[in-house]
Amino acid sequence: MKDWNDWNWQLANRITTLEQLEKYTDLTKEERVSIKEASFRFTWAITPYFAGLIDRTDRHCPIRMQVVPTAEELFDDAGVADPLDEEKHAPVELVIRVYPDRVAFCIGNRCPTYCRHCLRKETMVGKPDREFSDDKVAAGIRYIREHAEIRDVLLTGGDPLMMPDDRLEDIIRRLHAIPSVEVIRIGSRAPCTLPQRITPELCKMLEKYHPIYLNTQFNHPREITPEAEQACARLASAGIPLGNQSVLLRGINDNLPTMKKLCQQLMRIRVRPYYIYQCQTLTGTRHLRTPIERGLKIMRGLQGYTSGLAVPKYVLDTPYGKIPIAPSYVVGREGNKMVLCTYNGNIWREENPPEEQNVSQPQEMPQPSASCACSSDRL
Ligand SMILES: *Cc1c(COP(=O)(O)O)cnc(C)c1O
Ligand code: SF4
Numbered sequence: 001m002k003d004w005n006d007w008n009w010q011l012a013n014r015i016t017t018l019e020q021l022e023k024y025t026d027l028t029k030e031e032r033v034s035i036k037e038a039s040f041r042f043t044w045a046i047t048p049y050f051a052g053l054i055d056r057t058d059r060h061c062p063i064r065m066q067v068v069p070t071a072e073e074l075f076d077d078a079g080v081a082d083p084l085d086e087e088k089h090a091p092v093e094l095v096i097r098v099y100p101d102r103v104a105f106c107i108g109n110r111c112p113t114y115c116r117h118c119l120r121k122e123t124m125v126g127k128p129d130r131e132f133s134d135d136k137v138a139a140g141i142r143y144i145r146e147h148a149e150i151r152d153v154l155l156t157g158g159d160p161l162m163m164p165d166d167r168l169e170d171i172i173r174r175l176h177a178i179p180s181v182e183v184i185r186i187g188s189r190a191p192c193t194l195p196q197r198i199t200p201e202l203c204k205m206l207e208k209y210h211p212i213y214l215n216t217q218f219n220h221p222r223e224i225t226p227e228a229e230q231a232c233a234r235l236a237s238a239g240i241p242l243g244n245q246s247v248l249l250r251g252i253n254d255n256l257p258t259m260k261k262l263c264q265q266l267m268r269i270r271v272r273p274y275y276i277y278q279c280q281t282l283t284g285t286r287h288l289r290t291p292i293e294r295g296l297k298i299m300r301g302l303q304g305y306t307s308g309l310a311v312p313k314y315v316l317d318t319p320y321g322k323i324p325i326a327p328s329y330v331v332g333r334e335g336n337k338m339v340l341c342t343y344n345g346n347i348w349r350e351e352n353p354p355e356e357q358n359v360s361q362p363q364e365m366p367q368p369s370a371s372c373a374c375s376s377d378r379l
Contacts, residue, residue, distance in 0.1 A: 004048070004049070004196075005196050006196065007194055007196040007197040007199070010047045010048060010049055010112070010194055010196055011047070011112065011162075011194070013047075013048050014045040014046060014047055014048070014112075014113075015045065015046040015047075015048065015051050016044065016045050016046075018032055018035060018036070021035070021046075021051070021068065023051075024051040024052065024054050024056065025051075025054045025055075025056050025061070025064060025068070026056055026057060031059075031070075033071075034069075034070045034071040034072075035068065035069055035070065035071075037071045037074060038069035038070055038071050038072075038073045038074060039069055041073065041074060041284075042069055042073055042114075042116075042121060042284060043114050043121075043125075044067070044068070044069045044114050044116075045112075045113060045114050046067045046068070046113045046114075047112050047113050047193055047194050049193070049194065049195070049196065049227065050063065050067065050112075050113045050192075050193045050194070051067075053222060053223065053225065054068075060251060062219070062220040062222060062251075062252040062253065062258075063220065063222060063223070065116070065249070065251060065252050065288075066115055066116060066117065066219060066220075066249070066252060067113055067114065067115060067116060068116075069116060070116075070287070072286070072287040073116065073284035073285070073287075074284070075286065076283055076284050076285065076286035076287075077286075078281055078286065079281055079282050079283035079284060079285055079286060080281060080282065080283060081122035081123060081282075081283050082122065082123050083119070083280040083281055083282050083317075083319075084098075084119070084280070084317055084318065084319050085319035086120075086123065087123065088319070089319070091143060092139050092140055092142075092143045093136050093139065093140070094106045094107065094132055094136055094137065094139075094140040095140045095143050095144070097150075098319070098320070098321050099321060100149055101149060101150065101151050101152060102150060102151065102152035102153070102154065103144065103150055103152075103153055103154065104154045104156050104187075105140055105144070105153050105154065105155055105156065105175075106124060106132070106156055106157045106158060107132060107137060107140075107155055107156075107157055107158070107160050107163070107171060108132060108157040108158040108159065108160060108162050108163055109124045109125055109132070109157055109158040110125075110157070110158050110159065110162040111125060111157075111158055111159040111162065111189065111193075112159060112162065112189070112190055112193045112194035112197070113189070113193035113194070115189070115217075115247075116284070116285070116288065117247050117249055117279055117282075117285050117288050119280055119282060119317075120157075120158075121282070121283075121284065122282070122283050122284075124157070124158065125157065125158050137171060141171070141174050141175060141178075144175065144178060144181065145178045145180075147180075148179075148180035149180070150180065150181065151180060151181060151182040151183065152181075152182065152183045152185065153175055153181055153183070153184050153185070154185040154186075154187055155171070155172075155184065155185065155186045155187065156186075156187040157187075159187075159188050159189060159190060160186055160187070160188055161186070161188045161190040161194075161197050161202075165201060165202055165205050168205075169205050172184060172206070172209050172212075173209065176209040182211070183211050183213065184209060184211070184212050184213070185212070185213040185214070185215060186206075186212065186213070186214045186215070187214075187215050187216075187245075188214060188215075188216055189216055189217045190216070190231070191214075191216045191218075191228055191231040191232055191235070191242075191271075192216055192217060192218045192219075192223050192228060195225075195227040195228045195230065195231035196227070196231075197231075198230075198231035198232075198234050198235060199234075200234060203234050203235060203237070203238035203240070204238070206235075206238060206240060207238040207239055207240070210239060212240050213240065213241050213242075213243065214235055214240050214241075214242055214243070215242070215243040215244065215245050215274060216232075216242065216243070216244055216245070216271065217244065217245050217246060217247070218244050218246060218262060218266060218271070219246045219247060219249060219252060219253050219262070220252060220253050220258065220262060221258065221261040221262045221265050224262075224265045224266070224268075224269060228269065229269045232269045232270055232271055233269070233270065236270040241272070242270060242271040242272065243271065243272050243273075243274035243275075244266050244271050244272070244273050244274055244275075244312070245274055245275040245276075245277060246259075246262065246273070246275070246276050246277070246312070247276075247277045247279055248276050248277065248278055248279055248290055248294070248295050248298075248314075249279060249288045249290065250279075250287065250288050250289060250290040251288075252288070254290040254294050254295070254298070255298070256297070256298050256301040256302075259276070259298050259301075259302065260301065260302060260305070260306060263302065263306065263310040263311065263312065264306060264310055266310070267307065267309060267310045272309060273309075273310055273311065273312035274312055274313070275312050275313055275314075275315050275322075276295065276298075276299075276312050276313070276314045276315070277315060277316075277317060278292060278295055278314070278315070278316040278317075278325065280317065292316075292325060295314050295325065296314070296325065296327050298314075299311075299314050299325075299326065299327055300327045300343075303327070303343050304342070304343025304344060305343065305344075313326070314326065329341050329342070329343075331347065333352075334349060336351065336352050336354070337349040337350060337351060337352060338350045338352040
């Protein structure tokens with residue numbers, strides 16, 4: 001079908017009403033009410049392509065649960081609107097700066113499909129669709145130019161690939177021209193929810209501005225379709241390293257077999273698993289949040305049981321930056337031996353070379369602050 005493969009057709013025909021949704025999934029009377037109630041509060045829209053992945057009869061379909069709103073979003077007393085305090089970290093309107101050497105630059109607030117777990121669902125994404133004005137974008141670029149310590153710019157939003165190629169190119173070209181910007185990264189879920197967006201023309205444009213990296217978000221192995229595979233192949237063939245940032249979601253992917261299969265299938269389509277995010281304590285996501293212990297168990301079940309390349313980092317994002325949450329394989333010390341544990345439970349004692357006296361630490365080695373409990377001395 002010619003239109004189906006046209007990304008603008010996919011956007012123009014997004015599912016935003018119950019009547020349209022019922023072409024893709026069966027709904028009970030209660031579910032219809034539930035979706036209606038949630039839609040007064042939160043935006044929803046689903047590309048026909050992504051809706052087509054919904055299993056019609058499965059009420060707990062992992063695709064459906066990510067994108068079809070439910071009244072459960074209205075019952076969340078712990079969640080807050082802006083868990084990362086991003087509004088406080090914006091030196092100019094569209095730039096979020098938490099780290100000295102890199103920024104997130106939010107150049108739009110629209111997405112092909114709105115995720116129920118979206119981190120910015122209250123602050124930016126899915127508010128009335130708008131393209132941020134040229135003036136605001138120019139102010140962001142100026143800020144990045146004037147702060148030469150920023151060497152890595154992550155284009156995000158919203159989805160930067162919602163804009164037409166020429167507008168996106170204009171922004172990338174201006175960033176690329178800044179001598180202190182060494183790397184441009186794009187955060188986009190289009191390879192997963194709108195793979196038709198990844199056209200040969202887009203890839204040809206992007207490859208002029210290398211190094212360009214793209215991180216996407218696949219959350220379930222069922223999302224890895226021939227269309228997604230083709231989109232990723234086009235990007236990878238344009239020399240764009242691909243990473244995946246999945247979100248750990250209750251009842252969707254918070255079990256080892258699903259996560260392992262996802263990571264392995266991503267490797268097959270040339271996407272390197274990069275992060276698994278702990279779902280933020282964010283308004284309207286209580287039903288999707290899962291205990292950190294579950295995430296740790298999944299990490300234990302990945303490490304060593306599959307290729308290290310297929311093992312992402314499990315992270316919690318906070319207003320102060322991302323914190324890796326990792327199981328420890330260090331058991332303790334015996335004399336001058338370090339006791340370690342292999343992935344499958346074997347104990348290994350390793351002769352531990354002594355710290356040389358009188359050798360000063362290299363200047364750039366950051367020391368944990370005195371108050372930080374994670375100091376390595378606690379071993
Ligand atoms: C996640 C994030 C980045 C990029 O972080 P990496 O860990 O380098 O991928 C940059 N800025 C902000 C504000 C972020 O939240
Ligand atoms: S694609 Fe990303 S920014 Fe867009 S709705 Fe989903 S999580 Fe939010």
